[in-house]
Structures are given as C-alpha cells and as structure tokens.
Amino acid sequence: MGLPINAAPEKWQTPCTRCPLRGLAHFRPFTPSELEFVSTFKIGELAVERGATILVEGAHCAHIYTVLTGLGFRYKLLDDGRRQIMNYIFPGDLIGLQGILMGEMEHSVEALGPVTLCVFERSKLARLFENHVSLAYDLTWIAAREERVLDEHLLSIGRRSALERTAYLLSYIHQRATTVGAITDARRVIPITQLHLADTLGLSLVHTNKTLRKLAERNLIRWRDGGYEVLDAPGLLSLSNWEGLKETARPFI
Amino acid sequence: MGLPINAAPEKWQTPCTRCPLRGLAHFRPFTPSELEFVSTFKIGELAVERGATILVEGAHCAHIYTVLTGLGFRYKLLDDGRRQIMNYIFPGDLIGLQGILMGEMEHSVEALGPVTLCVFERSKLARLFENHVSLAYDLTWIAAREERVLDEHLLSIGRRSALERTAYLLSYIHQRATTVGAITDARRVIPITQLHLADTLGLSLVHTNKTLRKLAERNLIRWRDGGYEVLDAPGLLSLSNWEGLKETARPFI
DNA sequence: CGGTGGGTTGACCAAATTCAATTGGAGTGG
DNA sequence: CCACTCCAATTGAATTTGGTCAACCCACCG
Numbered sequence: 324m325g326l327p328i329n330a331a332p333e334k335w336q337t338p339c340t341r342c343p344l345r346g347l348a349h350f351r352p353f354t355p356s357e358l359e360f361v362s363t364f365k366i367g368e369l370a371v372e373r374g375a376t377i378l379v380e381g382a383h384c385a386h387i388y389t390v391l392t393g394l395g396f397r398y399k400l401l402d403d404g405r406r407q408i409m410n411y412i413f414p415g416d417l418i419g420l421q422g423i424l425m426g427e428m429e430h431s432v433e434a435l436g437p438v439t440l441c442v443f444e445r446s447k448l449a450r451l452f453e454n455h456v457s458l459a460y461d462l463t464w465i466a467a468r469e470e471r472v473l474d475e476h477l478l479s480i481g482r483r484s485a486l487e488r489t490a491y492l493l494s495y496i497h498q499r500a501t502t503v504g505a506i507t508d509a510r511r512v513i514p515i516t517q518l519h520l521a522d523t524l525g526l527s528l529v530h531t532n533k534t535l536r537k538l539a540e541r542n543l544i545r546w547r548d549g550g551y552e553v554l555d556a557p558g559l560l561s562l563s564n565w566e567g568l569k570e571t572a573r574p575f576i
Numbered sequence: 577m578g579l580p581i582n583a584a585p586e587k588w589q590t591p592c593t594r595c596p597l598r599g600l601a602h603f604r605p606f607t608p609s610e611l612e613f614v615s616t617f618k619i620g621e622l623a624v625e626r627g628a629t630i631l632v633e634g635a636h637c638a639h640i641y642t643v644l645t646g647l648g649f650r651y652k653l654l655d656d657g658r659r660q661i662m663n664y665i666f667p668g669d670l671i672g673l674q675g676i677l678m679g680e681m682e683h684s685v686e687a688l689g690p691v692t693l694c695v696f697e698r699s700k701l702a703r704l705f706e707n708h709v710s711l712a713y714d715l716t717w718i719a720a721r722e723e724r725v726l727d728e729h730l731l732s733i734g735r736r737s738a739l740e741r742t743a744y745l746l747s748y749i750h751q752r753a754t755t756v757g758a759i760t761d762a763r764r765v766i767p768i769t770q771l772h773l774a775d776t777l778g779l780s781l782v783h784t785n786k787t788l789r790k791l792a793e794r795n796l797i798r799w800r801d802g803g804y805e806v807l808d809a810p811g812l813l814s815l816s817n818w819e820g821l822k823e824t825a826r827p828f829i
Numbered sequence: 830c831g832g833t834g835g836g837t838t839g840a841c842c843a844a845a846t847t848c849a850a851t852t853g854g855a856g857t858g859g
Numbered sequence: 860c861c862a863c864t865c866c867a868a869t870t871g872a873a874t875t876t877g878g879t880c881a882a883c884c885c886a887c888c889g
Contacts, residue, residue, distance in 0.1 A: 399731045401817055407734040409727050421720045429724055452709045459712050460705050466719035467674045471682055473726040474662050478652045480733045481660040481778030485877075517836070525734030527878050532837065549835080564654055738845075770868065780846050785869065802867080 336439070337391060339365055344391070344415050344575065349502050351572040360455050361576060367442040371434050378419055378432040385445045387419035389576060393438030394505065396519065399430045408523040410472060411435075411496055413503045415575040417465055423448060436514050443576070461574035468573075475565070480525045483564065488524055489534045491563035493544060497553045498568045512550040538562075589692070590644060592618055597644070597668050597828065602755045604825040613708050614829060620695040624687050631672055631685040638698045640672040642829060646691030647758065649772065652683045661776040663725060664688075664749055666756045668828040670718055676701060689767050696829075714827035721826075728818070733778045736817065741777055742787045744816035746797060750806045751821045767803040791815075 337343060339362040344350055353361065369388065371377060377395060378384060395412040409430060412418055422428040423445050452459045479491045500506045500513055521531035535551070538544050543559045545552045553559060560567055590596060592615040597603055606614065622641065624630060630648060631637060648665040662683060665671055675681040676698050705712045728748075732741045753759045753766055774784035788804070791797050796812045798805045806812060813820055 397727075399727060401731070401735060405735040407731040409730050420716075421724055424717050424720045425724070430727055452713050456705045456712075459709075459716070463673075463712070463716045463719055464677050466716055466723060467677045469723050470719060470726060471674055471678070473723060473730060474650075474652060474683055477662050477726060477730055477733065478654070478660040480730065481776075482654060482658040516834090523734075528836095529838085529879075530877050533877095536837080546836085769866095781868090782847080782870085783845050786845095789869085799868085 336368060338362065339441075342391075344503075347415075347504055349570075349573060350415060351574050354457075357455060357458060360451070360458070364443050364447050364451065364576075365441050366444045369440045369442050371438050371440075373434055373436045375434045375438070376431055377434060377438070377440070378422065378428055378430075380428055380431045382422070382428050383426060384419055384422050384428065387417060387423050387443050387445065387448075388440040389443070390414050390416050390418065391439040391441055394435040394500070394514070395432055395438055396435060396523075397430050397432050398522070406522045407525070408519060410469070410476065411499070411523075413499050413505055415503055415573070417462075417576060420462070420466060435519070458576060461576060464574055465576075468570075476523075479565075485524070485526055485530060485534050486537060487562060487564050488526075489520070489531070490538060490543070490559050491565045492520060492523055493538070493551065493553065494556070494559050494563050494565060494567070497556065497559075502568070502570075510548060510552070512548050512552050514548075514550040516549070589621060591615065592694075595644075597756075600668075600757060602823075602826060603668060604827050607710070610708060610711060613704070613711070617696050617700050617704065617829075618694050619697045622693045622695055624691050624693075626687055626689045628687045628691075629684055630687060630691070630693070631675065631681055631683075633681055633684045635675070635681050636679060637672055637675050637681065640670060640676050640696050640698065640701075641693040642696070643667050643669050643671065644692040644694055647688040647753070647767070648685055648691055649688060649776075650683050650685050651775070659775045660778070661772060663722070663729065664752070664776075666752050666758055668756055668826070670715075670829060673715070673719060688772070711829060714829060717827055718829075721823075729776075732818075738777070738779055738783060738787050739790060740815060740817050741779075742773070742784070742791060743796070743812050744818045745773060745776055746791070746804065746806065747809070747812045747816050747818060747820065750809060750812075755821070755823075763801060763805070765801050765803040765805050767801075769802070 339358060345353065368391070377388065380399065390412055392414055395418075396408050397410050397412060397418070398406055398408045400406050412432065418432050419428070421430075451462070475495075479488045483491060496513055496515070497506075506513060517531050517535065518528055520535070521528045524531060526534070535544070535546060538559070539546060541558070543553070543555045543562065545554055592611060598606065619639075621644070630641065633652065643665055645667055648671075649661050650663050650665060650671070651659055651661045653659050665685065671685055672681070674683075704715070732744050736744060749766055749768070750759075759766060770784055770788065771781055773788070774781045777784060779787070788797070788799060791812070792799060794811070796806070796808045796815065798807055
C-alpha cells in the first residue's frame with residue numbers, strides 16, 4: 324500500500340541495535356550476525372493513529388511489519404459488513420507474512436491505538452532464508468504459533484459458552500499484553516471497545532455487554548476509561564476453562 | 577507415540593521417487609536435489625484404520641507426517657468432552673509441524689477412514705533448513721496456508737449463519753477433496769459423519785442434521801452411504817458467501 | 830450546545846440446544 | 860436365520876441462549 328514511510332535511517336526512532344523489545348525476557352536474544360542482518364532487513368519505520376488500516380484485504384504488499392509499540396487487530400469482513408476479528412497484535416508480532424508468501428492479503432489489520440511498526444522489505448526475504456537459517460526457522464515457528472492460537476480461538480468460539488468464551492478472550496489479551504509489557508501504566512487498563520470484543524467472540528454487541536457485566540459483577544474485571552482492567556486473573560482463567568499461555572522465550576524478527 | 581512403523585525401506589509401498597501425489601497438477605514439482613533429500617528425510621510409512629488417533633494432544637513427538645492416502649481431522653477437547661474440529665486433512669497435507677517446532681502437541685489428529693502416512697524424522701529437520709532453502713520456504717508457506725484456512729473457518733463460525741456456515745464447510749471439504757483426487761470413485765461421496773460436521777461447525781448434532789436437511793431439500797447435496805454427495809457445487813458456494821479456494825500449484829513435502 | 834461514539838437496559842423474537850424417542854442398517858452370538 | 864446391540868440419522872417438543880429493536884445515558888468535542 325502507499326503508506327508513508329520514514330525512509331532515512333537517521334530519522335528512525337529506534338535502530339535494531341537499540342530495539343526496546345530485545346530487552347524483554349520474553350524474547351529470545353539475537354546473535355551479532357542475526358542482528359546485523361535484521362538491521363539491513365529493516366528499511367523504515369511507520370507510525371499510525373488509532374483506527375488506521377495498516378494492511379488491507381485484497382492488497383498485494385511489498386512489506387512485512389513488526390509491531391514496535393501499540394496494539395492492533397486482524398480481521399475479515401463478509402460482503403454485508405459482518406466483521407470477524409481473528410486475533411490481536413502486540414509488540415513483537417510480525418504482520419503480513421501471509422500476504423508476502425502467498426500474494427494477496429486475505430485479511431486486514433487495524434490499529435487499536437497509536438502504533439509504530441518496523442518495515443521490512445519483501446525482496447530481502449529470500450536472503451533471509453538463504454543466509455540465516457535460524458531466522459528462517461523462527462519465521463516458521465512464528466507462523467506455527469499463530470496457527471496454535473487460532474486453534475484455541477476456534478475451540479472457544481465453537482464450543483465455549485458466552486461467559487467462558489469472554490473470560491477466555493479477556494484472559495488471553497491480558498496475558499499477552501502483560502508478557503510484552505504493554506500495560507505497564509498505573510491504570511492497567513487494556514484499551515479496547517466492546518464492539519471489538521463482540522466481533523472477536525462471535526456475539527452481538529448487546530449480549531457481549533451483558534456478559535461483561537456478569538464478569539464485572541463477579542469482580543473478575545472492571546470496565547473503565549475505554550477499556551477493561553483485570554481484577555482477578557486466576558478467577559478469570561479458571562472460569563474460561565483454558566490453560567493459559569505457555570510460551571517462554573519466543574523468537575521475533 | 578508408540579505407533580508401529582514399517583521401518584524397512586524395501587517394505588514401503590511408495591518410495592518418494594514414485595510418489596503418487598507428485599503426479600497431480602495441484603502440487604509443485606520437485607528438483608532432483610529436493611527429491612533426493614526428501615527420500616532420506618522419509619524414514620517409514622504408517623497405515624492406520626478409521627477412528628485411529630494419529631497424534632494425541634499433550635504428546636511430544638519425534639515425527640511429522642505427510643498424508644499419502646485417506647482423510648483425517650485435527651481437533652481439540654475441553655475437559656468435559658466438548659470437541660472442536662479445527663480442520664480436515666487430505667493427501668499431501670503435513671501434520672505435526674506445530675508439535676515438532678514447539679514441543680508438546682496441542683491438538684489431536686484422527687483418521688476419518690483408512691489412512692496411510694509418510695513418516696519423517698524430527699532430527700533431520702535442521703538439515704532441511706540448512707541445506708534446502710526452497711523446502712524451508714515451503715514449510716513456512718504451509719504453515720501460513722493453514723493460518724489462512726483457519727481465518728476463514730473462524731469467520732465462518734463467528735459470523736456466518738448456520739445455513740451459510742454449513743454450506744461453506746461442505747464446499748470447503750468438497751473442493752479440497754476434489755483438487756487432491758480424493759473422491760474419484762463413481763459415487764463421489766465424502767465419507768463423514770454428521771457428528772464430525774457438527775463438531776466443526778460449532779453446532780449441535782440435532783441442529784446440524786436439520787440444516788443438512790434444508791440443503792438437501794434445495795438439491796444442493798444428498799446424504800447417503802455414510803457421507804454426502806455434492807449435487808450443485810456452485811449453488812452451495814454461492815449460498816456460503818465464500819470465494820472458494822484460490823490455490824494453484826501448492827508445495828508439499 | 831448539539832452531535833457523536835461508547836456503554837447500558839428492557840422487552841420481545843429468533844436461533845439453537847436439549848430431551849426424548851424412533852428408525853434402519855450392519856454386525857454378532859446363538 | 861433370528862434376536863439383539865450399536866451406531867448414525869431423524870424428528871418433534873420444550874427450553875435456553877443469544878439476537879434485534881429501541882431507548883437512554885454520559886462524556887467528550889467542535
């Protein structure tokens with residue numbers, strides 16, 4: 324897409340050598356050679372506002388991105404406007420891999436709040452596979468992990484009750500946001516709309532609202548300031564009938 | 577798992593050089609060097625009966641498999657027995673990649689009918705990434721394609737009505753089975769149970785039955801001989817509000 | 830100060846589940 | 860060959876869950 328990119332390296336806020344994500348225990352460290360390659364792989368940085376469409380269904384894109392800061396979501400639409408959110412996107416997540424490997428994008432990506440992204444160039448992907456086996460392996464790992472997450476979402480939408488399903492989703496987002504340091508602020512609120520949750524859960528907005536209310540009445544969450552705060556993470560998790568995220572050191576690019 | 581494997585190469589029914597799948601237009605051809613590597617990667621063949629569990633949730637497995645003949649499905653269970661089928665498996669599909677990359681399996685795989693599989697050894701996967709860039713790329717492609725299919729399933733379960741959703745699933749299975757030559761028999765029946773469909777659709781068995789009946793009344797499908805036959809593929813597709821599979825030449829290993 | 834985007838609520842309706850049988854074919858033991 | 864059992868498909872109610880409609884509230888913003 325024709326999104327504006329800050330192309331001059333000196334203008335980047337964050338060169339790969341000082342990547343803030345690399346410091347988190349959650350991500351696996353890079354070797355010097357990997358770091359050097361990734362530095363050349365990255366061709367720019369992109370900052371978008373809340374509500375911006377980062378990737379759009381049907382497009383052929385020349386780039387893939389890694390989220391540096393902010394949250395987003397991946398979704399598909401039906402002709403009549405029905406929307407299904409497939410998954411949420413957190414710092415360290417790679418987006419656009421599907422599009423780059425298989426041509427046309429089959430989903431869109433939108434920013435939940437202000438988002439900054441590292442931009443990587445498609446044409447250098449071949450070099451990655453040729454010269455950096457460990458990164459090629461990581462790429463496969465990343466794709467397999469997304470598959471695993473989608474499996475759990477599918478189980479949730481297909482077989483969990485509205486209450487379990489909502490508890491699962493809130494737990495999932497909360498866990499991911501926590502491990503990646505995305506809710507370090509004092510308020511600990513995850514900025515999201517009930518319509519987003521509804522479109523993820525496969526429920527109507529009204530029913531989602533009523534279900535959230537039940538969770539709040541049980542003192543598991545609190546809704547405020549345009550998002551939700553988790554009051555009782557173990558309680559939420561046990562209600563959801565889910566085991567929680569198991570990852571330790573995760574690769575990223 | 578401790579499944580029996582025919583380990584002696586001379587006992588294999590089908591060496592890679594005479595792989596029956598390679599002849600189908602649907603799969604991309606191999607270079608001689610790729611073919612040679614795959615021949616050493618394959619360490620055996622496995623034949624299982626209908627209902628057999630090929631991979632089980634929670635296991636750590638040393639192998640991955642490619643389906644040679646037959647159909648199967650991938651599923652997860654909740655503690656109380658609720659089952660969600662995530663996807664179906666056709667000849668040429670790779671199974672167990674998640675488990676081999678990330679340790680423990682988080683889903684199970686079961687045979688819908690008699691299935692034969694090629695067995696590949698985990699320990700040789702590193703060599704694949706190191707020496708066969710094109711195959712490493714294919715592996716990533718395969719993982720990304722599964723992700724794409726799961727996206728569509730999620731859209732289906734989350735946002736399509738029971739009738740649309742059922743039409744979608746029947747179309748999807750029919751298309752996949754067709755491109756891979758799995759329903760060449762005169763009866764053209766896809767052997768599957770209504771319970772399987774229900775557990776894929778996120779619907780109850782009773783409601784699935786009634787929905788299938790509606791599709792049959794519209795002369796889109798016919799239920800018989802322990803499976804369904806598609807009478808009007810375009811009609812089914814248009815009812816489903818889905819664009820259909822777009823793949824041309826697909827890699828496989 | 831009116832408009833807009835979220836969130837909330839109650840009443841009513843539609844979709845889907847559960848319960849409870851029933852049918853029919855395939856396989857089994859006598 | 861027949862009675863018996865099991866599995867899969869069906870069917871009709873009764874019931875529950877979730878969806879739709881229609882307000883209304885409230886904070887924020889130009």
